[in-house]
Amino acid sequence: MPQLDTDRLLPLDDRSRGIARDLYTSISNLPIISPHGHTEPAWFANNTPFANAAELFVVPDHYVFRMLVSQGIELDSLGVPRADGTTVEQDPRAIWALFAKNYHLFRGTPSQLWLDHSFEHVFGIREELSAETADDYYTHITNSLATPDFLPRALFDRFNIEALATTESALDELKWHKQLGDSDWQGRIITTYRPDAVVDPEFADFANNVAQLGSLTGCDTQTFSGYLQAHRLRRQFFKTMGATATDHGHASARTEDFPPEQASKLFEKALAGQCSAEEADAFRGHMLTEMARMSLDDGLIMQIHPGSARSHNHGVAATHGRDKGFDIPTRTEYVHALQPLLNAVGMEKSLTIIVFTLDETAFSRELAPLAGVYPALKLGPPWWFFDSYEGMRRFRETTTETCGFYNTAGFNDDTRAFCSIPARHDVARRVDCAYLATLVTTGRLREKDAIELAFELTYGLVKKAYRL
Amino acid sequence: MPQLDTDRLLPLDDRSRGIARDLYTSISNLPIISPHGHTEPAWFANNTPFANAAELFVVPDHYVFRMLVSQGIELDSLGVPRADGTTVEQDPRAIWALFAKNYHLFRGTPSQLWLDHSFEHVFGIREELSAETADDYYTHITNSLATPDFLPRALFDRFNIEALATTESALDELKWHKQLGDSDWQGRIITTYRPDAVVDPEFADFANNVAQLGSLTGCDTQTFSGYLQAHRLRRQFFKTMGATATDHGHASARTEDFPPEQASKLFEKALAGQCSAEEADAFRGHMLTEMARMSLDDGLIMQIHPGSARSHNHGVAATHGRDKGFDIPTRTEYVHALQPLLNAVGMEKSLTIIVFTLDETAFSRELAPLAGVYPALKLGPPWWFFDSYEGMRRFRETTTETCGFYNTAGFNDDTRAFCSIPARHDVARRVDCAYLATLVTTGRLREKDAIELAFELTYGLVKKAYRL
Amino acid sequence: MPQLDTDRLLPLDDRSRGIARDLYTSISNLPIISPHGHTEPAWFANNTPFANAAELFVVPDHYVFRMLVSQGIELDSLGVPRADGTTVEQDPRAIWALFAKNYHLFRGTPSQLWLDHSFEHVFGIREELSAETADDYYTHITNSLATPDFLPRALFDRFNIEALATTESALDELKWHKQLGDSDWQGRIITTYRPDAVVDPEFADFANNVAQLGSLTGCDTQTFSGYLQAHRLRRQFFKTMGATATDHGHASARTEDFPPEQASKLFEKALAGQCSAEEADAFRGHMLTEMARMSLDDGLIMQIHPGSARSHNHGVAATHGRDKGFDIPTRTEYVHALQPLLNAVGMEKSLTIIVFTLDETAFSRELAPLAGVYPALKLGPPWWFFDSYEGMRRFRETTTETCGFYNTAGFNDDTRAFCSIPARHDVARRVDCAYLATLVTTGRLREKDAIELAFELTYGLVKKAYRL
The missing domain is CATH 3.20.20.140 (Metal-dependent hydrolases)
Structure with missing residues (x-):
């Protein structure tokens, strides 16, 4: 669908x-x-590949991480680097899972519209992002990024x-x-x-x-x-x-x-x-x-x-x-x-x-x-x-x-x-x-x-x- | 139409x-x-007649000339008098033509609604104002103004x-x-x-x-x-x-x-x-x-x-x-x-x-x-x-x-x-x-x-x- | 209706x-x-009864009396108490009549929506409030307030x-x-x-x-x-x-x-x-x-x-x-x-x-x-x-x-x-x-x-x- x-x-x-x-x-x-x-x-x-789903969609996007922060999630947990260069959360799959679990926060926002558009039109995903689909999403996007079509x-x-x-x-x-x-x-x-x-x-x-x-x-x-x-x-x-x-x-x-x-x-x-x-x-x-x-x-x-x-x-x-x-x-x-x-x-x-x-x-x-x-x-x-x-x-x-x-x-x-x-x-x-x-x-x-x-x-x- | x-x-x-x-x-x-x-x-x-189409619709209307000015047209070319009384453009037909050629600037503005209303309801014109119709418009309006019904x-x-x-x-x-x-x-x-x-x-x-x-x-x-x-x-x-x-x-x-x-x-x-x-x-x-x-x-x-x-x-x-x-x-x-x-x-x-x-x-x-x-x-x-x-x-x-x-x-x-x-x-x-x-x-x-x-x-x- | x-x-x-x-x-x-x-x-x-329709709906509600004041009605006439404790208008039925006669002032306001909702859903009144219905309204509401269901x-x-x-x-x-x-x-x-x-x-x-x-x-x-x-x-x-x-x-x-x-x-x-x-x-x-x-x-x-x-x-x-x-x-x-x-x-x-x-x-x-x-x-x-x-x-x-x-x-x-x-x-x-x-x-x-x-x-x- x-x-x-x-x-x-x-x-x-x-x-x-x-x-x-x-x-x-x-x-x-x-x-x-x-x-x-x-x-x-x-x-x-x-023209080197983007690293993974979290690096592409979560870590650099202030629209995304500010909303998560507003509900009590730490910038550190989202892999947003500290000014001194350290990053607490290093696992992009964990970052993605945290984002996916909280994707309901974006209901009614342009971020959701942009993200769903990217998921469907850029990556061909027709299922909704959620805690359940988080892992499949991560794998599919991250794998796609490694292919020539996604350079x-x-x-x-x-x-x-x-x-x-x-x-x-x-x-x-x-x-x-x-x-x-x-x-x-x-x-x-x-x-x-x-x-x-x-x-x-x-x-x-x-x-x-x-x-x-x-x-x-x-x-x-x-x-x-x-x-x-x-x-x-x-x-x-x-x-x-x-x-x-x-x-x-x-x-x-x-x-x-x-x-x-x-x-x-x-x-x-x-x-x-x-x-x-x-x-x-x-x-x-x-x-x-x-x-x-x-x-x-x-x-x-x-x-x-x-x-x-x-x-x-x-x-x-x-x-x-x-x-x-x-x-x-x-x-x-x-x-x-x-x-x-x-x-x-x-x-x-x-x-x-x-x-x-x-x-x-x-x-x-x-x-x-x-x-x-x-x-x-x-x-x-x-x-x-x-x-x-x-x-x-x-x-x-x-x-x-x-x-x-x-x-x-x-x-x-x-x-x-x-x-x-x-x-x-x-x-x-x-x-x-x-x-x-x-x-x-x-x-x-x-x-x-x-x-x-x-x-x-x-x-x-x-x-x-x-x-x- | x-x-x-x-x-x-x-x-x-x-x-x-x-x-x-x-x-x-x-x-x-x-x-x-x-x-x-x-x-x-x-x-x-x-109760003397209005002079012509340009004097009626363009020269005195700040809604009209400000929009034309915003797109690089000179007040002088629109016949708007200078403070010292001089006017550069004296030909009302030329003023009208300049206005008509730029009538697209007024799309979506109340000025267009008011002007079209006047053209149709006051002067009975059913064709759209444009560079092509400018001259007919000018003649029709200016001639009408000279008649008793338009005093x-x-x-x-x-x-x-x-x-x-x-x-x-x-x-x-x-x-x-x-x-x-x-x-x-x-x-x-x-x-x-x-x-x-x-x-x-x-x-x-x-x-x-x-x-x-x-x-x-x-x-x-x-x-x-x-x-x-x-x-x-x-x-x-x-x-x-x-x-x-x-x-x-x-x-x-x-x-x-x-x-x-x-x-x-x-x-x-x-x-x-x-x-x-x-x-x-x-x-x-x-x-x-x-x-x-x-x-x-x-x-x-x-x-x-x-x-x-x-x-x-x-x-x-x-x-x-x-x-x-x-x-x-x-x-x-x-x-x-x-x-x-x-x-x-x-x-x-x-x-x-x-x-x-x-x-x-x-x-x-x-x-x-x-x-x-x-x-x-x-x-x-x-x-x-x-x-x-x-x-x-x-x-x-x-x-x-x-x-x-x-x-x-x-x-x-x-x-x-x-x-x-x-x-x-x-x-x-x-x-x-x-x-x-x-x-x-x-x-x-x-x-x-x-x-x-x-x-x-x-x-x-x-x-x-x-x-x- | x-x-x-x-x-x-x-x-x-x-x-x-x-x-x-x-x-x-x-x-x-x-x-x-x-x-x-x-x-x-x-x-x-x-859990003592509310006194009457005017005391319930008019006298204490600043949305209501401010609108009436804006059209030249005195706070005194609406029974709104003075700072020194005196009230000019003592008759709640008269206050209610004055309010009802001016109910048209509330057209298009949330006050009317709230009031009509209360009249219909709390008091079961299906007729519109007006100068004509004022008295019946007053009686019905005031009488209802004296019953156990309206404590x-x-x-x-x-x-x-x-x-x-x-x-x-x-x-x-x-x-x-x-x-x-x-x-x-x-x-x-x-x-x-x-x-x-x-x-x-x-x-x-x-x-x-x-x-x-x-x-x-x-x-x-x-x-x-x-x-x-x-x-x-x-x-x-x-x-x-x-x-x-x-x-x-x-x-x-x-x-x-x-x-x-x-x-x-x-x-x-x-x-x-x-x-x-x-x-x-x-x-x-x-x-x-x-x-x-x-x-x-x-x-x-x-x-x-x-x-x-x-x-x-x-x-x-x-x-x-x-x-x-x-x-x-x-x-x-x-x-x-x-x-x-x-x-x-x-x-x-x-x-x-x-x-x-x-x-x-x-x-x-x-x-x-x-x-x-x-x-x-x-x-x-x-x-x-x-x-x-x-x-x-x-x-x-x-x-x-x-x-x-x-x-x-x-x-x-x-x-x-x-x-x-x-x-x-x-x-x-x-x-x-x-x-x-x-x-x-x-x-x-x-x-x-x-x-x-x-x-x-x-x-x-x-x-x-x-x-x-």
Whole structure:
């Protein structure tokens, strides 16, 4: 018996469901464009097999282990490595069994939808995951991974991915991307310029990072102008490895546009480790505007991902480090925060700034009104906790009326869970087709326009926005 | 082929759709009450023809040109006048062609629904607007406008408008309203008292404006008591031109209720141009309470429209001035902000204060709970970006359960786009009937009560709230 | 003719409605667990009849009288007692008539659903309440109340209540609970430890209250350690009267975790009446963490109910006192506010902290992400103004995808309106079944899992969360 309903996520009344099904059929086989994510380029460069079911689905997926932690299961028992490198639980089959026994916790969550989709569509498993089937699951998945059809490049091809962006630090040597470029494999894996380590005065080792940026570029990064020039050169280098975009993940959406001397002084304080929290924040905000100016010159599109309070629990941060499920969204203001940036470059037609949010209330109140008037601004898809049926539905319902569809930028999966990529894009395609169908049946959209839009939301807009 | 689905915006399941259709039929021919808007009284006073399709639908409509701007089209190319009076694009047919070629941008927006409604119901056009049909559209609309049936008064009558309020500055001489009053035309066009220019210390030429208020009323507006008296007289004058309401558009919902001496001192500083930003804000807040006290005396209802950050882009403000689509909603707090006002006069049964918001999150959290207990407070309809299918639906879903229907104030269109008035009221009527029908089919409302409420939401409540 | 649709609140498409009906049938007869509320233990201890229809349904119910007040009806006319003890309207039949005449105000509100449910299911009335039927209603209800079947204990049994928690001040002697414990009646009525009067330095008579806490426990509550010990003893005493939980209703969600000396100094200032507003707030915040530590020791679960601005209108507070419908929700921040508490004890598996909100925007942004990772944190059901069809629907839609079902804590009615208890639980059961059915028909949940979850949401989770 199939695990997934073939009409899943489509509207419930017959007429809308029929239209949605037709729309979905028209776009369901389009290639996947994945312009923002966190898969490892080494997977594709080396093309060595994934280790086992637990390493593939449990250990690296913060959606999965955070839910298990919330019900009292230890990160250690799930094989999540400690910051000092030790792992308590070493047996992947035991990790998998613990996950399977608690799979009921994921009922009603997108994780279950993604996982069931992977189990059925990637591994051909038609039985439900449970304590009873855990062992068979583990054996089947782990054995499959050892076969040629499940090597990273084979899966990439099977997933019909046209382009996949990874994200690397500005200091990364991009050796895997180079190796990929030198190989004869045709898969398009591109990098993304992520400069947090060298624009955030509060980042660990900021001054050393900036010095390293100097070494990598031959610029004198002890002066602000040399530092900016180093960014320019580094962005060029990332472009040679396919990059079409930069990515910026600050705690708030604050931007600034200081006069050069003021920015330069902040930079000197930052290098000296003398910035107050406020000054560090101001410097980060100013650098967003500098990055936007560079984008005007070099054509990289710019992504802003604000609003996450990272490492909320200090104990977990100490034992297990960053990105362990304790990053919590916070209220995020955009109207005043983005004003310096948008006053500087927001009217530029050749610039694209894609903004994301973890605060849904900003969609109808702030982000759709901003994207509905500034040529440079586009809305990114619902992100992180909102990459879900309800999240996507509310995104369309709260933005379309004010900024339309053409100020949005398609879907991106933002994931490190490789096998979830087809599942996530499938959810987005279904929810968008469902929304379009409902617009048709409530007389808000012509059916022929819905067909065009289904293509745009799936494929056209993302290629255009990310220049792919 | 008709452009509009006759069942548009109604619910999707058969039973609810049937009930909604019956409800809609029972109220669809009721006259339009438009108690708040920005049409020009001169149109009706002079009754001269509208110029052409572009001047009617594109140039004055910020919903339309902001969307085009967001996709890189220049305000200049759309004939939107510059602040210095120059217009780059002078050819209305070219403006119309540019608009038509980009009409796909409006898919899924209320603008498309309003425009298609106007095209079909006002101008009888059954073909879709597109690059191909642009020229025929332009000719047909522009030619129609030159005929007697399309003169402003003829349209007013055809639209079945029972009363239409315009909005004028406290300093306006209301000569068009006077001319209308002296004419033999029966159309009811009333004014609204909008005192921003003389209550906001940060308004351009505040001191001169206050002096002019003195000249107009014969009061000594250099003293606070004379200034208040001038307001009283001016409000009386507006009442003779039909006004039943005042309107107040501040950046926040802040109110204050200072002792007279403190208010008087703030006023002196304001006149002297010596208010800090905080003092200016405090003075505006205090004046809302003064205005409410005057309303207690003269019976004018009071409208508060807070929460827009005006002229977000300074460059556009410099070249093209105010109201050019760059007004962006902001987070708006009401509970503490309205407390001084509501403590002063909120329990008064003879007073009506209608509050609007651009921050939807306030509906369920703050505004419905406040309107659900204070006799003086009523909720205005969803406003501006929320004057839409989804905006109206969320308004009902987030307010009804806490403050019911009888603490709301019907619909108003708040528009300067005259031809959109029937379209906008039609959307509101359909969405309300759809909501009522769904309440019936989910067992939350008796069908006979839904019929009564359809009438109240369309006609009864707005007449009562605005004393029309 | 029945007043209530037997399929009320179920989904509208046939397939979902059918599944929802099956789910509802499977759980509709389960006993009621009411782990948080404000009924009077004296009712059950004394088991004397309720006085009349007005005293039962109008006078004590702030949902009811606030709506009537919003339309200009005086609290006095509704028999709501003044703070000085006087009541203007003494005739309960007149109060009832006034309420009945205005019953249309409740159309579309949960109050109407609860009231109609009580009228039909508790009193067997099948005619609608109106001005015409008011008198018959009054007579029928009032006469019924005088019969044995309508005594408090008889209703408790008829309502199929398995456990009912009341809420008492830390200083309460719990004499009614003692009397109930000594009686031979089997109904399970338990208390809840509510220490506001002795943890909030701004509470009336704080120092005296703390002294009284000393007398009651024999501890020296003039020292911080003695004061903490007194809490421990008092909590033990509440446990002997059945308590399984504490309850904390602060204005914000602020928590603190100060070093003992700092906490001790704040306590001394509080006792001396010398705390600034900020210090009082800090002390309250610190005491939440102290209470959580005590919960770790004694196993009482902890409830946090923040975000209400109490007694918004000072005039009504002066004439009629607290809890008169003028408590208004405010924007509430949780991520930073709860961080000290969650860093101190959030990873403890044996601790349960149930958090509520009056700010719905926190569900998807803050509360579901927090509850979806911290073992100690669970989400309380939608509260107060959100104890409604739409409120519950939005709660599930904005939390399930991030924290699943198993990090929620079932339903609680939080009511002082005894007859509304079955109605409120019935609404929750229907809305949950409707939501589960829709998950099934959109392919997001297996039907067999929906059956399990219907039981958990109704009965399993609340018993587990509250240790009942």
